[in-house]
Amino acid sequence: MSVGENIRRYRKSRGMTQAQLAEAVGLTEGAVRHYESGIRTVKPELLESIADTLGVSVNALKDYGVETAGDLMSLLVRLEDSFGIAPASDGSGLTLNPNAPHAPKAAMAIELWAEKRAQLEDGEIGAREYEDWKASL
Incomplete structure (x- = not known):
């Protein structure tokens, strides 16, 4: 957007x-x-x-210019070296290489995201609260 x-x-x-x-x-x-x-x-x-x-x-x-799957792929491969983002071996998702320079902080941020998603899915927080959390990042 x-x-x-x-x-x-x-x-x-x-x-x-x-x-x-x-x-x-x-x-x-x-x-x-x-x-x-x-x-x-x-x-x-x-x-x-x-x-x-x-x-x-x-x-x-901000507009990050990610509008297509190609844009997303271009961004993900650029993040591989510094954040260790790589495709899972079965292609079902992404993994982090813990040896990449910024992987530990990325892993902590993703873990927090997973916790917020779980709270949303469990009904502990509403969609508005989840959207507000994302907007705070």
Whole structure:
């Protein structure tokens, strides 16, 4: 998703109008509309302010350019050396090579993700709480 689409998604999930977001970050409603539609590009410092107002991390608003399976594969193979991400031998998932430089931290983050998913699936947390957790990363 584009930055503008992400801003729109989180703004709506927070029950905010474009006018309310604009007022909160010191913009015009037209500027917010232009950012959301992709007519204008959000500068990094403004993106931080928007993220703070929406209660999400800047990373939740960024566009990582992963739109297709090919894009995903390109990203995963680039992460192999530093994070040790590799396909499982049966092709059913991914594994981490523990000897890769950033694998230990990646493993801890993935373990936390698995715990949150289990909480969602067990009904301990709702979909909104799970989405909010993902947006905080």
